[in-house]
Amino acid sequence: xxxxxxxxxxxxxxxxxxxxxxxxxxxxxxxxxxxxxxxxxxxxxxxxxxxxxxxxxxxxxxxxxxxxxxxxxxxxxxxxxxxxxxxxxxxxxxxxxxxxxxxxxxxxxxxxxxxxxxxxxxxxxxxxxxxxxxxxxxxxxxxxxxxxxxxxxxxxxxxxxxxxxxxxxxxxxxxxxxxxxxxxxxxxxxxxxxxxxxxxxxxxxxx
Amino acid sequence: xxxxxxxxxxxxxxxxxxxxxxxxxxxxxxxxxxxxxxxxxxxxxxxxxxxxxxxxxxxxxxxxxxxxxxxxxxxxxxxxxxxxxxxxxxxxxxxxxxxxxxxxxxxxxxxxxxxxxxxxxxxxxxxxxxxxxxxxxxxxxxxxxxxxxxxxxxxxxxxxxxxxxxxxxxxxxxxxxxxxxxxxxxxxxxxxxxxxxxxxxxxxxxx
DNA sequence: CTAATCTTGTGAAATGATTCACAAGCCCCG
DNA sequence: CGGGGCTTGTGAATCATTTCACAAGATTAG
Ligand SMILES: NC(=O)c1ccc[n+]([C@@H]2O[C@H](COP(=O)([O-])OP(=O)(O)OC[C@H]3O[C@@H](n4cnc5c(N)ncnc54)[C@H](O)[C@@H]3O)[C@@H](O)[C@H]2O)c1
Ligand SMILES: NC(=O)c1ccc[n+]([C@@H]2O[C@H](COP(=O)([O-])OP(=O)(O)OC[C@H]3O[C@@H](n4cnc5c(N)ncnc54)[C@H](O)[C@@H]3O)[C@@H](O)[C@H]2O)c1
Numbered sequence: 174x175x176x177x178x179x180x181x182x183x184x185x186x187x188x189x190x191x192x193x194x195x196x197x198x199x200x201x202x203x204x205x206x207x208x209x210x211x212x213x214x215x216x217x218x219x220x221x222x223x224x225x226x227x228x229x230x231x232x233x234x235x236x237x238x239x240x241x242x243x244x245x246x247x248x249x250x251x252x253x254x255x256x257x258x259x260x261x262x263x264x265x266x267x268x269x270x271x272x273x274x275x276x277x278x279x280x281x282x283x284x285x286x287x288x289x290x291x292x293x294x295x296x297x298x299x300x301x302x303x304x305x306x307x308x309x310x311x312x313x314x315x316x317x318x319x320x321x322x323x324x325x326x327x328x329x330x331x332x333x334x335x336x337x338x339x340x341x342x343x344x345x346x347x348x349x350x351x352x353x354x355x356x357x358x359x360x361x362x363x364x365x366x367x368x369x370x371x372x373x374x375x376x377x378x379x380x
Numbered sequence: 381x382x383x384x385x386x387x388x389x390x391x392x393x394x395x396x397x398x399x400x401x402x403x404x405x406x407x408x409x410x411x412x413x414x415x416x417x418x419x420x421x422x423x424x425x426x427x428x429x430x431x432x433x434x435x436x437x438x439x440x441x442x443x444x445x446x447x448x449x450x451x452x453x454x455x456x457x458x459x460x461x462x463x464x465x466x467x468x469x470x471x472x473x474x475x476x477x478x479x480x481x482x483x484x485x486x487x488x489x490x491x492x493x494x495x496x497x498x499x500x501x502x503x504x505x506x507x508x509x510x511x512x513x514x515x516x517x518x519x520x521x522x523x524x525x526x527x528x529x530x531x532x533x534x535x536x537x538x539x540x541x542x543x544x545x546x547x548x549x550x551x552x553x554x555x556x557x558x559x560x561x562x563x564x565x566x567x568x569x570x571x572x573x574x575x576x577x578x579x580x581x582x583x584x585x586x587x
Numbered sequence: 588c589t590a591a592t593c594t595t596g597t598g599a600a601a602t603g604a605t606t607c608a609c610a611a612g613c614c615c616c617g
Numbered sequence: 618c619g620g621g622g623c624t625t626g627t628g629a630a631t632c633a634t635t636t637c638a639c640a641a642g643a644t645t646a647g
Contacts, residue, residue, distance in 0.1 A: 174585060178634065179578065186577040190556070204594065213558065216594085217636060224596060232595040233643035249577050250584025264475035271471060274556065274573050319579060343583045345575060349397070349481065351420060359582045361575055366481050368552060368570050370393040370456050371386065372526060373487075375566045376550045377457025378381060385604065411624065423624085424606055431626060439625045440613035 181222045185245050187212050188219065192242040204235035254279045258317040258341075260332050261324035262287040262295075262302045265347050269321055270297040284315055288328075308332075312339035319343040326350040333360065388429045392452050394419050395426065399449040411442035461486045465524040465548075467539050468531035469494040469502075469509045472554050476528055477504040491522055495535075515539075519546035526550040533557040540567065 191211040195203055205216040205223075212219070223229060223241075226248050230236045246252050257275070259266050262285045269275070270285050286305040287293055293304045303311070320336045322329050322344060329348040336344065337358050344360040346352055349367065354360045398418040402410055412423040412430075419426070430436060430448075433455050437443045453459050464482070466473050469492045476482070477492050493512040494500055500511045510518070527543045529536050529551060536555040543551065544565050551567040553559055556574065561567045 177585065180634075182578050182581045183574065186574050186581075187558070189577075206594080211558065215636070217638090218634095220594090220596060221635075228596060230595050231643065232641070233593045233645090235594065248581070250580040251577065255576075255580060264471075264478060268471035268475050269572070272572075275576070278573060278577070280573075280576055318583060319576070342586075343579050345572075345579055351394070351418065357586075359579060359586070361579050361582075363570060363572055363575050365476070365479075365552075365570055366485060366487075367390065367393050368568055369462075369482070369487055369526070370396075370458065370485070371389050372550050372552055372566060372568050373457040373462060374389045374393075374455070375568075376525065378384070379549075379564075379566070387604075413624080422606070424608090425604095427624090427626060428605075435626060437625050438613065439611070440615095440623050442624065 175225070177225055181225065182249070184212060184214065184218070184222050186249060188222075189242060189245045189249070189251075192238055192245065195238050196242055200238050202231075202235040203238050203241070205230070207235075251278060254281055255319055256315065256317040257282045257319050257321060258312070258315055258336075259285040259321045259323060260305065260308065260336070261322060261328070261347075262292050262297065263323060266321070266323035267297050269323060269347075270300055280319070283317060284311065288324075305332075309335055309339055312336065312341065317341060319345060322346045322348060324348060382432070384432055388432065389456070391419065391421065391425070391429050393456060395429075396449060396452045396456070396458075399445055399452065402445050403449055407445050409438075409442045410445050410448070412437070414442075458485060461488055462526055463522065463524040464489045464526050464528060465519070465522055465543075466492040466528045466530060467512065467515065467543070468529060468535070468554075469499050469504065470530060473528070473530035474504050476530060476554075477507055487526070490524060491518065495531075516542055516546060519543065519548065524548060526552060529553045529555060531555060 188208055191208060192203070205219040208219045209216045229241055229244055257280050259270050259282060262270065266285060270282050275282065282300055285297060285300050285302050286308050287302050288305045292302050295302050320341050322332055324332060326348045329346060329350050330352055333344060333352050333354060337355055342358055344354065344358065346360060346362040349364050352360050395415055398415060399410070412426040415426045416423040436448055436451055464487050466477050466489060469477065473492060477489050482489065489507055492504060492507050492509050493515050494509050495512045499509050502509050527548050529539055531539060533555040536553060536557050537559055540551060540559050540561060544562055549565055551561065551565065553567060553569040556571050559567050559569070
């Protein structure tokens with residue numbers, strides 16, 4: 174498959190949200206123009222995004238809402254369950270562990286780890302926090318598709334190295350630090366402080 | 381000023397992190413090549429990014445670490461204090477309110493609001509959670525540059541409307557929903573579920 | 588059945604971002 | 618003080634993404 178731009182994948186994911194909303198409202202079909210309006214883009218962009226993966230619409234009618242939703246879920250890899258492990262059960266890690274929106278999308282948090290004895294053994298929505306020293310040995314059995322990292326910045330790289338060595342291929346990092354990963358491992362970062370700074374720039378430059 | 385790409389602003393913000401790290405280590409100068417290595421980009425990219433704002437380096441030597449850091453802070457609008465109000469003091473809102481990294485960057489959380497009587501009156505690191513019904517009246521005096529929204533998705537748009545009406549120009553939204561804002565108001569969203577889905581796609585398509 | 592109306596799918600054009608490549612400036616050594 | 622070695626700053630070239638524009642298929646009304 175030809176390489177798909179991240180911007181396209183991001184929009185597909187948004188289209189899916191809108192489609193699921195429309196599905197609940199009972200809509201049967203939707204046009205690229207409607208999707209564009211909901212998503213703040215243009216109808217040509219919507220059609221181009223979809224065209225990378227095939228042609229799912231009917232000229233004159235638009236797209237079948239349930240069929241397109243299913244197809245996008247398939248494209249994004251959301252038709253399966255994803256096993257997720259959280260490392261770092263502090264404020265961010267605990268929020269992630271308890272977030273219901275993940276489970277709705279079949280991202281199942283199967284374990285959480287921390288280094289702090291005060292946290293180990295506590296329960297987050299039924300997930301008992303384990304000692305990070307057992308992480309490496311546990312990973313074999315847990316076999317997570319994705320690991321979320323919510324530890325302090327200086328602890329993040331060692332965790333990456335450990336989970337990558339155990340065969341984990343996907344990492345979502347919340348620590349504000351750059352991470353090195355071996356080939357074949359995908360790491361993405363959510364950096365809230367960075368987003369604030371980009372916002373500060375936008376407000377400052379807008380004068 | 382000519383329009384600057386978001387990708388450029390994002391990189392500038394990262395360069396600043398590295399510069400501050402180097403500054404602590406006592407480095408006096410740094411080359412575009414060093415910055416590129418730290419940031420996972422190319423030296424040409426670094427120089428191009430900086431060139432939009434002027435020329436700060438010395439041929440043959442590189443950039444003065446403290447001078448460049450200061451200049452980037454100035455560009456990003458980080459030389460001032462930013463007053464920040466948080467709406468929604470749930471798990472995410474509480475994590476944000478207690479995060480020390482924001483204060484280090486002079487993003488000062490001056491108030492937090494919630495709708496839940498059980499939360500109102502509780503204290504988050506010295507910030508007492510207030511009743512959201514007083515938000516509109518309070519905003520005048522609080523005069524925040526930025527509002528962080530951490531309420532459930534269906535509550536987000538009304539909050540946006542209210543704070544925008546009160547004159548707030550910058551919003552960072554954590555709810556997984558599209559938001560409409562009047563002209564002149566900048567809204568950015570941090571959507572963790574979306575990031576997970578993009579990661580799922582990358583893992584699925586990499587086969 | 589025909590005409591008018593929609594809406595998709597997609598090459599081609601336009602716009603935007605990154606990479607290349609190198610002249611020019613600066614430093615340091617001898 | 619001259620030459621070699623670095624490193625910046627920046628047009629030009631390349632690569633990527635978005636927008637345009639329209640033929641072609643589908644639907645609806647009469
Ligand atoms: N709180 C926020 O709103 C916020 C915002 C932006 C970024 N962040 C970043 O997110 C990360 C987590 O932030 P937080 O506020 O949850 O911090 P926190 O201190 O509440 O939680 C971090 C947790 O990681 C644990 N930990 C430390 N080393 C570990 C290791 N080696 N293995 C396992 N667990 C370990 C600690 O015991 C702690 O419980 C940090 O990198 C922070 O910079 C947080
Ligand atoms: N927890 C996570 O890890 C996570 C991950 C991704 C996205 N999110 C999103 O972030 C947002 C917050 O999530 P959370 O986990 O903190 O939820 P939460 O339920 O813990 O917190 C939401 C808070 O908002 C308050 N609230 C509701 N309506 C309000 C109003 N009108 N004004 C003021 N406060 C109001 C509630 O009382 C509650 O305390 C949600 O939109 C959620 O979808 C959370």
